[in-house]
Amino acid sequence: MSHVPSFLLDNAEVAAPRLLGWSLVTEVGEVPTTVVLTEVEAYGSEDPASHAFRGRRVANRAMFGRAGTLYVYRSYGLHWCANVVCGPEGVGAAILLRAGVPSVGIEEMARRRGRRDHLTSGPGKLTAALGIDASHNRLDLFAPGSPIRLVKGVGPKKVTVGPRVGISKAVDLPWRFRID
C-alpha cells in the first residue's frame, strides 16, 4: 500500500505547482541522491502537447496508471525524462519534472553527470544526475520500499508561471511552474 497525496488526483495544471518544493529521492546505486524540485510542467488529458493525447500506446502506458506512478520516456533519442502521473487512473495526465536543486549525494550526481556544474538544471540532466532510466518506468513513487520516491517538502512561497518549453502545440498554455 502506498500513500499518494490527494492533490495528485487533481488535474495536472492544478497538481503540478503543488509538487514544487518536494524532494525526489533515488536509491539506485550505492549512494542515495536527492533533489528538491524547482521546475515542473503540466501535461493534461485533453492536451495536444501531451504524449497521452493520441491515446494509450505501449510506450506511454505508464501515463494511464495510478496517480503517483513514475513515467519515463526517451527524449530526442538520448535523454530520459521523468514524469509523475496524476489525475484519476486511466485519463493519461502527468507532471514533467524539469529541474531541481541537488540536496543529497551531490558528489554522486557529479560523478554520474561527469561534471560539477548544471547538475539538475533540465529534464534530461535531472534524470541523469539521479540515475533514472527506462528500467524505472511505472514505478510507484509512494511505495515505502521503492528505489525512487517523492517526499513532501515545504510549500513554495512564490510560484512563477509561464508557457511550456520545447513544444509545438498548445504553446500558450501557462502550464510551466517554478520557484527560485
Added chain:
DNA sequence: TATAAGATCTCCT
C-alpha cells in the same frame, strides 16, 4: 518501408 519531428543537452564559436 521510408521519412520527419520531437516535453534535450553539450560543445563549439
Added chain:
DNA sequence: GGAGATCTTATAT
C-alpha cells in the same frame, strides 16, 4: 546562437 548526437512514433508512399 547553432549543429550534432541518436531513438521512438506518426504519417505518408
